[in-house]
Amino acid sequence: MVRLLPPRVTPGVPASSPPESPPAHEQRRLQSASGGGRRRDAGDPVPALPAARELWLAVHLPGYVLESLRAGVAASPQSVEPLPSGQCGAESRVGAPTVVVDLAKGGRVVCDVDARAAAAGIAPGMALNSALALEPALEVLSRDPRRERALLEAVARLAGGFTPRVSLEPPDAILLEVRGSLRLFGGARRLCERLRGELRSHGVESRLALTPTPLASLWFARAGAEVALRRPDALPARLAPLPLSCTRWPGHVLQSLLTMGVRTVGECLRLPRDGFVRRFEPRLRLELDRASGRAPDPRLAFVAAGRHVATLELEPELEDTARLQRVLGPLIDELCGFLQARGAAVESHELRLRHRETPATRLRLRFAGPVSEATRILDLLRERLARTALSGPVRSLRLRSGPLVEATAAAGDLFGGEHRRTAAVPQLVERLRARLGAGAVHGLSLVPEHRPEAAQGEEKGDVSLFPSSVRMLRGKSTEKGKRPLFLSPARPRDDARARG
Amino acid sequence: MSLDDLLRHPALWRAREQGGASAPAGLPTGYPELDRCLPGGGWPSRGLIELLADRTGIGELSLLMPALARLCGPADDAPATAGRGPRGVEHGGDGWLAWISPPHTPYAPALAAGGIDVGRVLVVQAASAEWAMEQALRSGACSAVLGWAGCRDRQSLRRLQLAAEQSGCFAVLFRRLSDARESSPAVLRLALEGGCDGLVLRILKSRGGRATSLRLGTIGAVVPHAH
Numbered sequence: 001m002v003r004l005l006p007p008r009v010t011p012g013v014p015a016s017s018p019p020e021s022p023p024a025h026e027q028r029r030l031q032s033a034s035g036g037g038r039r040r041d042a043g044d045p046v047p048a049l050p051a052a053r054e055l056w057l058a059v060h061l062p063g064y065v066l067e068s069l070r071a072g073v074a075a076s077p078q079s080v081e082p083l084p085s086g087q088c089g090a091e092s093r094v095g096a097p098t099v100v101v102d103l104a105k106g107g108r109v110v111c112d113v114d115a116r117a118a119a120a121g122i123a124p125g126m127a128l129n130s131a132l133a134l135e136p137a138l139e140v141l142s143r144d145p146r147r148e149r150a151l152l153e154a155v156a157r158l159a160g161g162f163t164p165r166v167s168l169e170p171p172d173a174i175l176l177e178v179r180g181s182l183r184l185f186g187g188a189r190r191l192c193e194r195l196r197g198e199l200r201s202h203g204v205e206s207r208l209a210l211t212p213t214p215l216a217s218l219w220f221a222r223a224g225a226e227v228a229l230r231r232p233d234a235l236p237a238r239l240a241p242l243p244l245s246c247t248r249w250p251g252h253v254l255q256s257l258l259t260m261g262v263r264t265v266g267e268c269l270r271l272p273r274d275g276f277v278r279r280f281e282p283r284l285r286l287e288l289d290r291a292s293g294r295a296p297d298p299r300l301a302f303v304a305a306g307r308h309v310a311t312l313e314l315e316p317e318l319e320d321t322a323r324l325q326r327v328l329g330p331l332i333d334e335l336c337g338f339l340q341a342r343g344a345a346v347e348s349h350e351l352r353l354r355h356r357e358t359p360a361t362r363l364r365l366r367f368a369g370p371v372s373e374a375t376r377i378l379d380l381l382r383e384r385l386a387r388t389a390l391s392g393p394v395r396s397l398r399l400r401s402g403p404l405v406e407a408t409a410a411a412g413d414l415f416g417g418e419h420r421r422t423a424a425v426p427q428l429v430e431r432l433r434a435r436l437g438a439g440a441v442h443g444l445s446l447v448p449e450h451r452p453e454a455a456q457g458e459e460k461g462d463v464s465l466f467p468s469s470v471r472m473l474r475g476k477s478t479e480k481g482k483r484p485l486f487l488s489p490a491r492p493r494d495d496a497r498a499r500g
Numbered sequence: 501m502s503l504d505d506l507l508r509h510p511a512l513w514r515a516r517e518q519g520g521a522s523a524p525a526g527l528p529t530g531y532p533e534l535d536r537c538l539p540g541g542g543w544p545s546r547g548l549i550e551l552l553a554d555r556t557g558i559g560e561l562s563l564l565m566p567a568l569a570r571l572c573g574p575a576d577d578a579p580a581t582a583g584r585g586p587r588g589v590e591h592g593g594d595g596w597l598a599w600i601s602p603p604h605t606p607y608a609p610a611l612a613a614g615g616i617d618v619g620r621v622l623v624v625q626a627a628s629a630e631w632a633m634e635q636a637l638r639s640g641a642c643s644a645v646l647g648w649a650g651c652r653d654r655q656s657l658r659r660l661q662l663a664a665e666q667s668g669c670f671a672v673l674f675r676r677l678s679d680a681r682e683s684s685p686a687v688l689r690l691a692l693e694g695g696c697d698g699l700v701l702r703i704l705k706s707r708g709g710r711a712t713s714l715r716l717g718t719i720g721a722v723v724p725h726a727h
Contacts, residue, residue, distance in 0.1 A: 424641035425596055429622070431635055436626050444608040444621045456608035458623075483610035485561040486602070 055179040055188075055230065058217035059159065059195070060207045061151075062224075064172045065100050065112040067204050068151040069141045096139045101128055103142045111143065148172075151204070156302045157334075158198060160341035162191060167214070167299040173221060175214045175299060188228050211235060214299055215291040219265070222246040232293045239291060240266025247287065253280055265291075308338045308401040317356070317393035321385045324353075324394065328381055331399050336374040339407070345370035348402035349377065351384075355392035363388060366438065368426040372407050376427060383434040453487065527670065530566025531716055534701065538688070539708035543567055547671075547687030548657075548664040552704075554677045556603050558694030559716075563701075564646070564672060569615030571643045571670055572597040595643020598622045598636040601629040602648055630656040637663035637671055644670040651675060654685075661685040680704060 061067070097116035101108050108128035120135040132138055148171060156174050159166045162185070165177035178191060185191040192208050199206045209220035212232040216239060220227050223246040229238060242265040244254055256279075262268055268276075269288060277285045289295035310331045318324055328351075339345060347370055353361040363384050371377060432441045443459035506512065526542030528535060535541050543549060553560050572595055597616060599606055601624065608618045622642070626632035629649035636645045637660065645664075651657050651673070664671035665687075673686070680691055689704040695715070702713045 424639045425622075428636060428639035428641045431639075432624055432626070432632055436624070436628075436632065440626060441622060441624050444606065444611070444618050444623065446608050446612055446618055452607070452609075456605075456618075483607060483613055484557065485565070485607055485610045485614070486557060486604040487607040488557075488604045 053179070053212075054177050055182070055210060055212055056214040056217045057176045057178045057192070057195075057208060057210045058169070058173055058214065058221040059155065059176065059199075060173045060209075060218070060221035061155065061204060062172070062207060063112070063114075063205050064148055064151060065143060066098065066114055066141075068147040069100065069144060070098075070203065096137065097122075097135055098139045098141060099128075099131055100141050100143055145171075153302075154202075155199065155204060155206075157338060157341070158202070159195065160302075161337050162195060164341070166302045168302050169218060173218055174302070175217065177214075177299075178210070192228075211238075213291055213293045214297050215287060216293075219246045219291060222248070236266075236269060236292045239269070240264060242266075244268065249284060253284065256280070306404060308335050308399075310334060310399045311396065312398075313396045314394055317395050319390060319393045321388065321390065324397070325382050325385055327397075328399075329378065332374050332378050332381070335377070335399065335401060336372060339372045339404070342404060343407055344404035345372040345407035346377075346401045346403075347371070347405055349381075350400045350402070351381065352398045352400070353390070353394045354396045354398070355390075356395055358391040361388065361391060366433075368429040368433070370405050370407055371426075376430070380430055380434055383431070387435075452483075456487075527567050527570065529563070531563070533714055533716065534563075537703060537712050537714060539706055543670065544687045544707065546665050546668055547707075548661040548685070549670075549672045550675060550684060550686040550689045551672060551692055552675050552677050552680050552689065553692040555694060558692060559699040560674065560692050563692070563699065563716075565614045565616075567670065568597060568644055571595055572617060572620055573615045574617045596620045596622055596641055598624060598642045598645045600624050600633045600636060600645065600647035600649065601626050602646070630660065633671075633673070634659055634663050637667050637669050640667055642669055644672075646672045646674070648674045651679075654682075658685050661687070 097120055098114045099110045099117050099122060100112040102111045110122060110126045110128060110131050111124055113122050113124060117131070117135060117138065122131045122134055122138075128140065152168060152170060152172070152174065156166050156168055159174055159176050163176045163178050163181045167175045167177075169175055178188070181191060182188055185194065188210055192210070196206055196208060207221045207224055207226060209217045209226055210228040211217045211220060212229065212235065216229075216235055219239070219242055223242050225242070227238060229235060244257060244263060244265060247265070257263075257268065262271065265288075269292065273285065286295060290297040312327065312331060314327070318327070335346075347367050349365045349367075351363040351365070353363075355361070363381075365377075365380050365384060367376075367380070429441050439460065441460075445457045445459050447455055447457050449455045526538060526540030526544055528542040529538070538544075551560055551563075597620060599622070606621065606623060608621075611621065612618050622636075624632050624636070629647055630651060633645060633647035633649060636642050636647075647660075649656075651660070660671065660673060677691060677693075680689070684705075686705070688706045691702040691704055693700045693702075697715075699716045700713065701716060703711055705711070
């Protein structure tokens with residue numbers, strides 16, 4: 001028997017094409033020798049296993065229901081990620097055992113518990129009255145699907161810093177295609193640790209799994225098995241021991257399979273193909289094929305919103321502009337992460353401070369050019385805040401970016417000489433305009449006009465768009481007699497006549 | 501630390517600069533008689549320059565034009581040996597020219613005819629002209645800053661001088677003749693008076709030079725009024 005070793009797939013290197021198909025009489029025996037061999041009927045075509053062109057990392061959020069509520073965010077679809085648990089909103093008392101109920105489903109049934117409630121013996125699916133009997137000091141929150149969606153999108157935005165290909169798998173998972181990012185982050189393990197650490201710092205627990213197909217990663221992550229597989233041919237073997245509950249197939253399908261004695265994914269894979277299709281929906285067979293890599297699985301990319309909106313509820317209310325400035329720091333950092341992931345910049349920004357009784361204060365910032373650096377935006381915000389008198393304590397603030405424009409990053413010089421200067425001009429103009437007013441700073445331009453008072457124009461606006469006079473000067477011979485360098489305002493006629 | 505910063509470090513001794521390296525070369529003013537009177541043969545490469553004049557339009561800007569044309573001219577017109585002096589101002593290149601609270605609007609066709617790239621000119625009308633001038637000097641974006649500021653107190657003058665010294669910008673501050681009586685930390689102080697046959701310059705203070713007086717022939721035309 002000829003044994004062909006499958007090609008080794010190393011990260012970052014495209015796998016060579018799969019070995020040419022062995023002669024027909026060897027084929028069947030080879031298939032049964034490889035892992036997860038399933039009995040096939042005659043005439044069934046053998047789909048070839050694709051080379052690992054992609055590596056998908058699935059991030060499953062097991063406690064997403066509770067985590068989406070445990071934050072001081074407003075329930076807007078484009079909210080910022082929840083704050084670290086030290087800054088909890090007033091909604092949940094820190095440390096109290098908490099359960100979440102789903103009001104939409106009628107009768108009060110617990111759908112999620114936190115660690116302390118679980119320690120008291122409360123489990124999801126229990127009636128609320130039983131839970132209250134077990135733990136009288138229970139805190140009850142109600143589920144909010146909008147907030148859950150916002151949490152998922154926030155996690156996806158965070159993942160956008162690791163790879164451009166992020167796809168949502170609602171309600172509680174996202175998928176990242178990371179083969180291109182492995183080298184940048186120094187390997188799969190480091191990437192996973194970093195991602196996990198960042199999510200944890202925002203108060204979100206996650207389970208990660210890395211395999212060549214998105215569906216398999218999802219199933220592993222749901223089952224809690226944190227695997228890292230690179231070779232697609234090992235996938236059917238590893239999928240075998242997974243329980244069928246991680247596929248989240250409809251209840252009646254799982255029940256039928258259970259009565260047939262099929263409990264794991266491996267046993268499902270071994271079932272005859274056309275029989276399975278006839279008995280259950282074809283989509284389930286397609287999912288099995290996709291998970292083992294035999295069928296392609298295209299995913300819709302997650303595209304973040306066109307504008308970045310971040311909201312923050314302040315508890316306690318702040319009156320001091322200095323404290324406000326400090327609070328703005330992390331929000332601006334998130335904005336810049338968002339901009340960096342999109343390769344974009346903003347030209348204007350709005351900060352809205354909501355007070356309790358008085359109408360909201362709005363601060364509009366306009367930049368001299370497209371900006372994507374955190375320090376510049378923060379400087380300008382601080383300058384404006386320092387000049388603003390607050391009409392009352394601030395309850396919440398909302399940062400809304402202007403429309404996104406494409407960011408132009410100047411190529412760096414090896415010795416870093418000239419470009420520092422051109423980059424500093426818009427900053428200087430912004431700082432001057434922030435303190436002195438938008439009309440205080442302008443440039444000059446030449447107008448082809450014979451009247452001296454009309455021969456120049458004032459340029460207000462984007463500094464990088466000031467027209468250069470080089471082209472106008474070229475070819476012009478030196479004029480006879482020098483022109484004066486100052487243009488004084490017109491004087492009344494009789495004064496000029498008196499002077500002679 | 502870029503290579504340029506390293507070459508400018510005072511702890512670095514360059515063997516080629518054996519003779520006469522104590523006085524850094526200045527930026528040529530464009531007027532040979534003035535060059536002869538100034539130490540370093542030109543405008544000081546670092547530090548604040550004060551021009552004291554009571555009236556505008558006597559030629560105080562034309563005095564600066566050759567140096568400004570060299571600093572803020574169009575980039576492709578820079579001289580072939582564009583680069584830095586040993587410790588000095590950049591010639592040609594990318595710098596901007598900032599006018600802080602000028603008494604009248606700068607006339608763009610004249611600036612262009614004088615050799616300045618009008619697209620790199622910034623005009624700032626500021627109530628707090630000293631603050632704006634200091635910001636412009638510290639930002640590193642401008643290679644020349646002309647400011648008209650009252651500067652009533654020594655503190656603001658010192659700050660401007662420090663900013664000019666650290667940034668290496670060509671910084672010129674215009675004040676009134678009556679301020680000549682007060683002392684100032686500026687590196688070079690010139691008093692300008694318009695005479696019927698030209699500009700009369702008095703060098704009140706310069707580092708390493710003597711107080712002299714000289715007359716330059718008509719360098720600028722009188723400011724006409726726009727009818």
